[in-house]
Amino acid sequence: MNDDGARRPPRPARGGGRRTTGDGDGQWLADVAAGAARDAGNVPVALLGDYLPLLADAAIAGRKPERAELDAVEALGRRAAEQGISAGRVVQLYLSAARRLWQDLPEVVRSRDREAVRAAAAAVLQVVDDAVATLAEGYAVARRDLVRREETLRRELIDDLLRGDSDLGALVGRAEPFGLDLARVHQVALAAPSRRLPDTDAAITALEAVIFDRLGDRDVLVATKDGLLVVLAPADATAPDGTPGRHDTPDDLGRLMHDQLRRLPRGRPWRIAVGRPHPGLYGIARSYEEAREALTMASRLRVSTPVVNARDLLIYRVLLRDQPAIVELVHAVLHPLTQARGGAEPLLATLQAYFDTGGVATETAKRIPVSVRAVTYRLARIRVLTGYDPADPAHRFTLQAAVLGARALDWPEQPLPAAG
Known part of the structure; x- marks a missing residue:
């Protein structure tokens, strides 16, 4: 009895006796769940849901999970993605739980013959296979939804930043999740493909990988706009380890982008234009307009170099004034x-x-x-x-x-x- 008079479920003995998935197994399964959570780096136990009872029923009674039970596992996969837990850790949680549960089962099935043990193992593995596959599917669906939402937010944010006439207070809050400090000095670089923009996800991923490595993921935004790749980066960049960034001039950002993009199978030859660095929100829009003008002028002037800088084309702005x-x-x-x-x-x-x-x-x-x-x-x-x-x-x-x-x-x- 516990303090409030309720009957406490007995903990199954380690020395033998047939375990079932009844009320008496609550503590046993709870121990298995807690151990699996530790193995996976303290992933929340709640993400297991009814997975352990499914395994126990499969091992002891050979019961297969119903569709509704697998749907519940899929929902847990979606929840893990929404909580920002990596797919590897969630899968590790499920595999570790199955391993820990099976380690106790031989005592339960020891009296059975070899075929019965083999059938129990097959039933457990089938549940693991179905559950992990369903878990991963739910996780992937949630991640795709999150990526779509983030991409929409990213595109809307970059549009408002480059337009330069949005409300500063509202933009500060929207920029914060992307790691942007609008008070810093930024510059905008544009990449134009020779014909049409290739697979945008591949191009953005390629640019993000190299730019984040050089400049860190703070105050850097990579997106698309009007058929161009847009990179917003700090002019006073620091590397991820806190040391000064490895680009000393605005041209370095352009060359960094070009070196990466020219490796893509489509889109070549690329033309990169880099706007001058300017402070604040309106400086971002100004740098963007300079980069667009530089792209236009480079085309008209038939510039042979793949990277152009707005600073080098200021004479044309003077002429057209x-x-x-x-x-x-x-x-x-x-x-x-x-x-x-x-x-x-x-x-x-x-x-x-x-x-x-x-x-x-x-x-x-x-x-x-x-x-x-x-x-x-x-x-x-x-x-x-x-x-x-x-x-x-x-x-x-x-x-x-x-x-x-x-x-x-x-x-x-x-x-x-x-x-x-």
């Missing part, structure tokens, strides 16, 4: 090139390569590529059509500024905007 003036310059200086056979583009490409190589005709020929004679012929045609000599230092600045403006405006691919 007074768009009417740059439109007038391009029209006045370069529009006569449209009279050439083949249009303005070959001559414009020659001018750009000529300036990029420091005015060296042989290097220009390699860059385009054409013969050196073709380069000298085109430079002469430019001088005749525009009245500006690319080799004359007094003319070179005007021509180069006009070329930069033409590329920024995507001319002659697109018509010049109307002067306003």
